[in-house]
Amino acid sequence: MKIGILGAGNMGGTLGRLWAEAGHDILFGVRDPHSAKARRLSDAAGFEPRFGSFAAAAAHGETVLAAVPWEATEGVLRQAGDLSGKVLIDCTNPILPDLSGLAIGHTTSAAEEIARWAPHAHVVKCFNTVGAGALSDARYGDHSASVFVCSDHPLAKETASQLAESLGFEPIDAGPLIEARYIEPLALLWIHLAIRGKFGSKIAVKLLRR
Amino acid sequence: MKIGILGAGNMGGTLGRLWAEAGHDILFGVRDPHSAKARRLSDAAGFEPRFGSFAAAAAHGETVLAAVPWEATEGVLRQAGDLSGKVLIDCTNPILPDLSGLAIGHTTSAAEEIARWAPHAHVVKCFNTVGAGALSDARYGDHSASVFVCSDHPLAKETASQLAESLGFEPIDAGPLIEARYIEPLALLWIHLAIRGKFGSKIAVKLLRR
Numbered sequence: 065m066k067i068g069i070l071g072a073g074n075m076g077g078t079l080g081r082l083w084a085e086a087g088h089d090i091l092f093g094v095r096d097p098h099s100a101k102a103r104r105l106s107d108a109a110g111f112e113p114r115f116g117s118f119a120a121a122a123a124h125g126e127t128v129l130a131a132v133p134w135e136a137t138e139g140v141l142r143q144a145g146d147l148s149g150k151v152l153i154d155c156t157n158p159i160l161p162d163l164s165g166l167a168i169g170h171t172t173s174a175a176e177e178i179a180r181w182a183p184h185a186h187v188v189k190c191f192n193t194v195g196a197g198a199l200s201d202a203r204y205g206d207h208s209a210s211v212f213v214c215s216d217h218p219l220a221k222e223t224a225s226q227l228a229e230s231l232g233f234e235p236i237d238a239g240p241l242i243e244a245r246y247i248e249p250l251a252l253l254w255i256h257l258a259i260r261g262k263f264g265s266k267i268a269v270k271l272l273r274r
Numbered sequence: 275m276k277i278g279i280l281g282a283g284n285m286g287g288t289l290g291r292l293w294a295e296a297g298h299d300i301l302f303g304v305r306d307p308h309s310a311k312a313r314r315l316s317d318a319a320g321f322e323p324r325f326g327s328f329a330a331a332a333a334h335g336e337t338v339l340a341a342v343p344w345e346a347t348e349g350v351l352r353q354a355g356d357l358s359g360k361v362l363i364d365c366t367n368p369i370l371p372d373l374s375g376l377a378i379g380h381t382t383s384a385a386e387e388i389a390r391w392a393p394h395a396h397v398v399k400c401f402n403t404v405g406a407g408a409l410s411d412a413r414y415g416d417h418s419a420s421v422f423v424c425s426d427h428p429l430a431k432e433t434a435s436q437l438a439e440s441l442g443f444e445p446i447d448a449g450p451l452i453e454a455r456y457i458e459p460l461a462l463l464w465i466h467l468a469i470r471g472k473f474g475s476k477i478a479v480k481l482l483r484r
Contacts, residue, residue, distance in 0.1 A: 165455070170380035204482035207417070212463070238463065239470055245375070246463035253422070253448065253456035260449055263483045270480040272414035273473045 065223075066125025068093060070118055070140050074196035075155055076131030077105045077113075082200060084111060086230055093121025093144065118143040127151040127223055128185075130178060134158045134167060137174070141181045148184035151220040153227070154244075155191035157251045163259065166252055175214070175244030188215035189244045190224035193251045194233070195258060195265050202232035202268075209268030210234045212250070214243040236271050275433075276335025278303060280328055280350050284406035285365055286341030287315045287323075292410060294321060296440055303331025303354065328353040337361040337433060338395075340388060344368045344377060347384070351391045358394035361430040363437070364454075365401035367461045373469065376462055385424070385454035398425035399454045400434035403461045404443070405468060405475050412442035412478075419478030420444045422460070424453040446481050 065088045069080045072092040084090045090113065094102055097115035105113050122128050122144035132140045134156055141147070158167045158174040168174065179187040190213045191199070202208045211233045215221040225235035238247060250269065258265040275298045279290045282302040294300045300323065304312055307325035315323050332338050332354035342350045344366055351357070368377045368384040378384065385399040400423045401409070412418045421443045425431040435445035448457060460479065468475040 166380065168380075169459075170376065170378075204484050207480075207482055209482060236467070237471065239466060243463065243466060246459040246466070249379075249456040249459035250463065253453065253460065256449060256453060256456070257446070257481070261447065263481075267481055267483045270417075270482045271467070271473075271477055272417055272419060272480045273477045274414045 065089070065127055067127045067129060068121030068124035069129045069131060070121055070144060071130070071132035072102055072105050072113070072115070073131065073133070075191070076129060078196045078199045079129060079131065079155070079191065080113065081105070081108060081111050082231055083227065089125065090114070091116050091121045091124040093118035119145045122147055122150070127153065129153045129155060131155055134174060135161070137178065138181050141178065147182040150185050151223045152178065152182055152185035152187045153191070153224050154178050154187055154189050157192050157248055159252060159255070163255060166248060169245060169249060173242070173244035173248050175241050179241060186215065186217035186220035187241060188213060188217065188220040188224040189241065189247055190228060190235070192248060193254055193269060195254070197265050198268060199231065204268060204270070207270055208232055208234045210236050210271045212236050212238040212247045214238040214241055214247060216241045275299070275337060277337045277339060278331035278334035279339045279341060280331055280354060281340070281342035282312055282315050282323070282325070283341065285401070286339060288406045288409045289339060289341065289365070289401065290323065291315070291318055291321050292441055293437065299335065300324070301326050301331045301334040303328035329355045332357055332360070337363065339363045339365060341365055344384060345371070347388065348391050351388065357392040360395050361433045362388065362392055362395035362397045363401070363434050364388050364397055364399050367402050367458055369462060369465070373465060376458060379455060379459060383452070383454035383458050385451050389451060396425065396427035396430035397451060398423060398427065398430040398434040399451065399457055400438060400445070402458060403464055403479060405464070407475050408478060409441065414478060417480050418442055418444045420446050420481045422446050422448040422457045424448040424451055424457060426451045
């Protein structure tokens, strides 16, 4: 699958590398291909990332991952251009810069704002509750971590779910895109537990059932 | 432990019964001790619940459980009277009557509102992410479900955590009371998954770690 990744930071860079290792054709959209961040990604063993503009990454294939910091998201989507009909995977969290809380919530969500900024894209929320350092290993003993997937577009939900499964995660269908209003706070709960709690970042959420 | 339970519905009734079976001294505060709801509780095998006013339940011991519907909470706390210094366990979810979303969030939480309505109580959020039908069995295969516990009062957090552990749940210290802003949306995510998802209500959240 051709996947354009908007952003080459922790989340975008790690997902891009993992998907490239799985055989997908990745193009990173970045502000500056010569930045330290882009160079860091290139230094990762055995990985030769390709960089382009945000518009080039958006046009690369039928699937796009939005993985820039929340404050940059609207502008980057504007630069990305026409995303009509594309699967737009939103792994963002609308976190305040000091990580103390969310910038938006309750009456909206990052996913819904992204859907407004890219009105004909097929937005799907996925991966926002997994820390970048936890993406490469979804196993916790005999359990796989869950990821919550919500979208108003069934095929987009299916694409994101398959990409999650390919990394060893268990995708949980959480319904329509509006459910992001409850999945984004979960991410901040996770982040706060990872930062302040006694467990560090080697934690994940699992939906148990019987 | 003497525990006063405000409300004898699904959550309050089930927790009260389980705690009574564990040897705690329970008094239910209800609007009408002769109501059908109160009678249903009395019909549960081997359980002889005691009912009183909200004020009587609040005065019963040092621990109080707030378990009335969100819309009734402010009024019931007013009737409960002085809760100064008491451990006030908040298991509520500020859910809209049609379950479509939360009545409040993002800039506040049910826990913070309760703390405002009972300003000298030691409020601790706990049990709000466990369905009433899932309280009596915390085991899912070889895992125990997690409950997220947050409070500004360490002893209240300890009390709630011990009560959770006594029911087989794994209490997760989620920090200060403000974290309820992220734990209450998690409850709605759970509720929506239970109602709309393919799993039904036999689901629970677990914090995995390695």
